[in-house]
Amino acid sequence: MSRSISGFSKLTKSEKIDWIVTNYLSNSSIAKETISQYFNEDLKLQQLHDEFIENTISNYYLPFGVAPNFLINGKTYAIPMAIEESSVVAAASKAAKFWMTRGGFKTEVISTTKIGQVHFIYTGDFETLNQFFNAVKPQLIADTKPMTKNMEKRGGGILDIELRNKTKDIKGYYQLHATFETLDAMGANFINSCLEQFAKTFKAEAEKALDSPIEIIMSILSNYVPDCPVRAEVSCKIEDLKDKNIAAETFAKKFVQAVSIAEVEPYRAVTHNKGIMNGIDAVVLATGNDFRAIEAGVHAYASRNGKYTSLTHAKIENGVFTFRIEIPLALGTVGGLTNLHPLVKIALDILGKPSAKELMQIVAVAGLAQNFAALRSLTTTGIQEGHMKMHLMNILNQFEATKNEKEVIVNHFKTNTVTHSAVVSEIEKLRR
Secondary structure, three states: OOOOOOOHHHOOHHHHHHHHHHHHOOOHHHHHHHHHHOOOOOHHHHHHHHOOOOOOOOOOOOOEEEEEEEEEOOEEEEEEEEOOOOOHHHHHHHHHHHHHOOOOEEEEEOOOOEEEEEEEEOOOOHHHHHHHHHHHHHHHHHOOHHHHHHHHHOOOEEEEEEEEEOOOOOOOEEEEEEEEEOOOEOOHHHHHHHHHHHHHHHHHHHHHHOOOOOEEEEEEEOOOOOOOEEEEEEEEEHHHHOEOOEOHHHHHHHHHHHHHHHHHOHHHHHHHHHHHHHHHHHHHHHOOOOHHHHHHHHHHHHOOOOOOOOOEEEEEEOOEEEEEEEEEOOOOOEOHHHHOOHHHHHHHHHOOOOOHHHHHHHHHHHHHHHHHHHHHHHOOOOHHHHHHHHHHHHHHHHOOOOHHHHHHHHHHOOOOOOOHHHHHHHHHHHHO
């Protein structure tokens, strides 16, 4: 039986489901029931979700939680997070509560410059090309006026265009390297529209002025935004780090050493930064932003000096412990899903309808808090004690534990170490 199909996108949703169920799913009745369980009863809302992407057959839910008690620059926030991983929201909340009584988080947006590039091939003389670029540059900007005028009214727009010679990397390869300010919009569509107009004008004018042709390869924004960084930090006297499991000074020294290891050891740095991104991605997703773009840009930033390293840094100086992060974040609070997805609107409302700059600071804080919580556990009790207690309910649900079974087993593990095998043993014991 052939599983290929022509015209799948033209089928109704019901027909798409029937085809998938018939051709790919072993238990068709249960599969169809499961798919339909995640439909929204509000038909208008369901249609909205169906039109976010192509070939939709259902909705895929993630838990939407809130981490309260974040004191950022003197203002208190409850931070919405969309994530499936146990202990992330709890860890963020715990870190927020810890720092709330120690001055909170201090943040600063350094810049919000974004980048786009027109990639092209030219095999003629560089000086001739450079002279042509300088002559045509004002026209490149002028020809985008219909698409930039509204952005300019709000204080944004095209900041500059440079000609970059990349022929040492690829024969004949050059770039129009453009910088943009997009204010509260992430700006991808705006930037790409401007770039495509640059390419159109550049090629048309080159045909009149240059002996060698210009071949446009592509025009696209970059998700690497090193000129769009935000800083967040916490600090306190060492004695304020007291913990029931470890002396304050010992904890501070171990914490700094743990960060130092992530600064020099890529195997540790990847896991260290993954923990940071647990917090960052959860807020980025909850606020309708592109977490894949953020991930790509942040990890490139972690490698900018030729070696993959920690995104956070810690130090002890004059009896004061300081922990900080600096990361590039291109975020938006208008456009895209921010105007469409009902829960994204709620998330932004919870945050007080922030500007893009304010959201950058909130997201950076979420990453720093997540990392603090993880390192605090790693250098004291170990990561598994807290994580497995939060994961306990997932294990119980896998075994379809009843309400009574859950109560008994949760009570048992209040004083016992949680492991998968230990939980299974308790379930089996109860059921015998």
